[in-house]
Amino acid sequence: MDLDKVIDEFLNEIKGINDSESLAKIKAKYIGSKGIIKDLLKKISEVEPSQRKEFGSKVNQLKEKIEEEIKKKQNEIESLEIETKLKSEWVDITLTRLYDTVPAKHPVNTVKEELCNIFLEMGFSVVEGPEIELESYNFDRLNIPPNHPARDDHDSFYLDVKGMVDRYLLRTQTSPVQIRTMEKFKPPVAVVAPGRCFRRDTVDARHSHTFHQIEGLYVDKDVKFSDLKGIMLLFAQKMFGPKTKIRLRTDYFPFTEPSAELAVTCPGCGGSGCNVCSFSGWLEIAGCGMVHPQVFKNAGYDPNEVKGFAFGMGIERIAMVKYNITDIRLFYENDIRFLKMLSG
Ligand SMILES: [Zn+2]
Numbered sequence: 001m002d003l004d005k006v007i008d009e010f011l012n013e014i015k016g017i018n019d020s021e022s023l024a025k026i027k028a029k030y031i032g033s034k035g036i037i038k039d040l041l042k043k044i045s046e047v048e049p050s051q052r053k054e055f056g057s058k059v060n061q062l063k064e065k066i067e068e069e070i071k072k073k074q075n076e077i078e079s080l081e082i083e084t085k086l087k088s089e090w091v092d093i094t095l096t097r098l099y100d101t102v103p104a105k106h107p108v109n110t111v112k113e114e115l116c117n118i119f120l121e122m123g124f125s126v127v128e129g130p131e132i133e134l135e136s137y138n139f140d141r142l143n144i145p146p147n148h149p150a151r152d153d154h155d156s157f158y159l160d161v162k163g164m165v166d167r168y169l170l171r172t173q174t175s176p177v178q179i180r181t182m183e184k185f186k187p188p189v190a191v192v193a194p195g196r197c198f199r200r201d202t203v204d205a206r207h208s209h210t211f212h213q214i215e216g217l218y219v220d221k222d223v224k225f226s227d228l229k230g231i232m233l234l235f236a237q238k239m240f241g242p243k244t245k246i247r248l249r250t251d252y253f254p255f256t257e258p259s260a261e262l263a264v265t266c267p268g269c270g271g272s273g274c275n276v277c278s279f280s281g282w283l284e285i286a287g288c289g290m291v292h293p294q295v296f297k298n299a300g301y302d303p304n305e306v307k308g309f310a311f312g313m314g315i316e317r318i319a320m321v322k323y324n325i326t327d328i329r330l331f332y333e334n335d336i337r338f339l340k341m342l343s344g
């Protein structure tokens with residue numbers, strides 16, 4: 001078996017290649033699972049036993065040489081492709097006034113400010129928490145222990161910090177700010193906490209790996225479910241118009257008990273039914289409920305002394321409902337026409 005012949009043929013073949021598809025073919029032909037190198041290794045049994053070791057090492061050297069050449073070629077092709085792409089996307093940055101470029105606020109920020117202002121008017125304060133959060137704050141202290149099925153809905157981005165007992169992650173919700181607020185302030189508290197959240201969701205019209213939530217927490221000596229209902233109604237009418245009605249339906253969240261899903265009458269049809277609301281007249285916009293006693297305990301509050309409610313909603317979701325946007329991806333593509341449309 002002439003190994004030199006193999007390498008000569010290979011070098012000859014790879015010389016003329018300048019696209020990734022042909023390179024992949026050569027790669028498969030020589031070092032693939034059914035490639036020439038594999039065949040050579042199979043034939044080792046036909047070699048004189050005394051020469052097997054040498055033959056084996058020669059084949060391996062050959063394989064390394066081929067891999068090296070393929071890698072080199074791959075880099076060449078990649079830089080060629082980048083160059084072609086850059087040429088095709090070339091723009092003259094010295095040109096001016098392609099658009100009417102008045103700076104505008106991003107729609108997510110516009111809606112976030114609108115939400116905060118509504119709650120500020122009601123006497124809530126705005127607080128913030130870290131985007132890189134401890135697992136214990138994001139889950140355990142919110143009454144979501146390890147192996148709790150609710151963790152499955154929050155496929156998380158973990159950060160690998162060596163030697164840490166409590167792991168860091170990109171927060172999957174703004175709810176940990178509830179715990180941080182109660183640790184910092186004595187009751188009564190009335191806060192909203194807007195911010196970015198992250199989940200390992202595949203991006204589609206309704207999902208994004210990065211999104212925004214606003215969390216609310218109200219704690220005092222004597223807080224009832226009817227207080228939650230009143231605040232939610234007032235909020236909905238300020239956000240979506242004075243004729244808006246709300247609907248609360250039983251739901252489940254580990255950190256509230258009882259829990260409810262909040263829906264508002266569809267701003268598109270006023271509740272009579274249209275294709276935006278799938279002819280139901282209602283659009284779900286938030287989760288809410290009375291703070292679970294265990295969550296109070298975990299944050300250092302005495303559940304016998306205080307009661308409270310909490311709510312959480314997606315800022316993009318609120319914007320989508322309010323402005324009849326059907327694709328969440330529009331918020332992140334920064335198409336100037338979309339940004340201008342909602343810049344307020
Ligand atoms: Zn409707």
